[in-house]
Amino acid sequence: MNASAKLDQNPELRSRAPALEARAELNRAIRDWFREQDFLEVETPIRLPAPALEEHIDCPPCGEHDRLRASPELHMKRLLAALQKPVFQIGPCFRDGERGPSHLPEFQMLEWYRPQADNQEILIDAKSLLRHCAERLGGGGRRFRGQSVDFAGQWQELSVDQAFDRFAETSVDQALAEDRFEQILVEQVLPAAGGRQPLVLHGFPLALGALARRDPATGRAERWELFVAGLELANAYSELTDCQEQIGRFRKAAAVRRSRGSDNYPVDLRYLEQLRRGFPPCAGIALGVDRLLMVLSGRDTIDQVVPFPPESELVAPLEQISKFVGDTK
């Protein structure tokens, strides 16, 4: 389609008004809930010299030395350790090379962290927050991807091992050995589990819990993920606070990245130093605000809940603009 024809489609923006109203109400609802729970709202840098090293998450470069954050995690944990206070943040995060019906390269993330807590207390938070948000956005009854999702009722909670035993053709460890964990999760487990109930999968393999604490009882990571109708909404863990183990995991992630041909980032020394000096036990979570809005407003793609999906932008060199918008002298 040529640019002039595309320019004519601008009124489409108006049709997004209901989704944008819902977004504003969701942001208000989130802030109200955190204020009531006595959390401190914080803002941390978007441009980072040392993002957390993760095997499969790439931060877009920004300037010569920095990256755009994939998550505010390290800065928020530094604040939490210093203030010994629960903190939350809503803000933009970035992922290189991620685009699809539920992925935008730039999206809104909600993260919160509690000192003296583990991932089970974060689950209690999540249930309360999401029920509150669903109520504020008009209660239940919205159909999302063919399901009428109900946050108010019982949530389904399964360990990753249980879910694989029940729904998949292989065990978790075998899937990992064959390097097919994600594929089996997406193709066999998620379509079969959940339904209209929110699904919590907990006890992820340690290899997939970059900054999560190891549960001594199971040997798995103290990490859970929330899915709604197969869509991943949130990722929570009891935070790893052991400096040596953290360095080991960064090294392992760096090695995997190198073998894949991805570059590695410098390491945040202030974060490691804080771990070394002693960190309170704590837990935290990252939740995709755009995706929550998709579910609560019954829209199947992430493009429908943002005003300006990246591919909708239309640009021309300054010398050529008269071709598109007429003579501007």
Add this chain to the structure above:
Amino acid sequence: MYTTSDLRKGLKIEIDGEPYVITNFEFCKPGKGQALYRCKLKSMLSGSTMDRTFRSADRIDKPDLATREVIYSHGEGDMHVFMDAETYEQFHLAPEVLGDQVNFLKEDIECEILFYRDRPVEVTLPIFIEAKIARTDPGARGDTATNVTKPAWLENGYEIQVPIFLNQGDVVKIDTRTGAYSERVSKA
């Protein structure tokens, strides 16, 4: 070879010596894990469909495809004959290759045939063709709402929905990609 970042709806790829077109494409990346590229594929030879999930490191074969510009010549029994306007070489295409497009074939229209290793697998017609309405009921008088339609039939029996004000003998433009009425070209 393609990499996973080339994958998108409409891309043509080859798997185990068979060409496929991607009819649906979904990126997903569960739980901080590796990215998955879930595709629905349709065979360009048999039309059969299958699901295939690719991962970041995968490399995907490019099918050996070539296009030729031809004009539609005539029907011969079930087959449809196209001709290269420069070399006069003729190609006989089975109706399965054309699908619903057989409804829009007219002598001398310029088309493109896509070949997979010398085998014709797909025909692209001009986006719009003109056709005469052979039969339609007169629109009810006073019914002027613009979005009201009625059925009409072309000379080959193909049925389309047209605005209520169109008459038998009118020539209309049809979008061959959707098979739908586009606009009226001339009145009867």
